Amino acid sequence: MPALSAYSDSEPFNEDQTLLTLYALAGEESGGFVTFRPHFLHRIGKAFFDGGAVPAPLGVVGSAEVRELSEEEMARAERELWIHYHQQKADHRNDRLFAAFAGTKLIGVARCARHPDGLEVDAVYVLDEYRRQGFARSVMALLVGECGKNDTLYMHSKLELVDFYGSLGFHPIREAELPKSIRDRFSFALGNLGGLDVLPMKRDAGAVPATENT
Secondary structure (H helix, E strand, O other): OOOOOOOOOOOOOOOOHHHHHHHHHHHHHHOOOOOOOOOOOOOOOOOOOOOOOOOOOOEEEOOEEEEEOOHHHHHHHHHHHHHHOOOOOOOOOOEEEEEEEEOOEEEEEEEEEEEOOEEEEEEEEEOHHHOOOOHHHHHHHHHHHHHOOOOOEEEEEEHHHHHHHHOOOOEEOOHHHOOHHHHHHHHHHHHHHOOOOEEEEEEOOOOOOHHHHO
């Protein structure tokens, strides 16, 4: 799920300022997201759940590296980030985790989990001191670029972040439109998530983020 610019004065800046302000406010209200588009994002050529080699770096936002985590690094997300956010756990068999680093420090993460009948995006979290600097947006942009190119993505968005996820190609759907395994998992998890006020959302395969047209 930030400061309005992570670019240097010499870098191009073509974003719609009003839209970015709204996203920044949404990220601040959520307490768990920052919202900014990265300057650039490169693809990596690997199968969806091809484990083994450590993924190559994908890009830099400000001074942060943004890339996919290896299986060995997934425990760091649990220990260093998710311990502060519902104590999520990673499943190396079914999860892909995308993260931002400041030097060697892990500062933000987002997960794409494969269920029997669909892909779910959740557990987006950035450390307090790094919020409102564009890291959640950069991590999410990498996630949807890698996981959403050929597959539909589903999620439950906090209401204040619906516009943010909409800018990444997601759109609201009815709960009944979620794949059953994702719907059931979220219903089960609500007891640990404090009864969040959320809206189901879907991103069709290959959807073009709204921010690419601004």
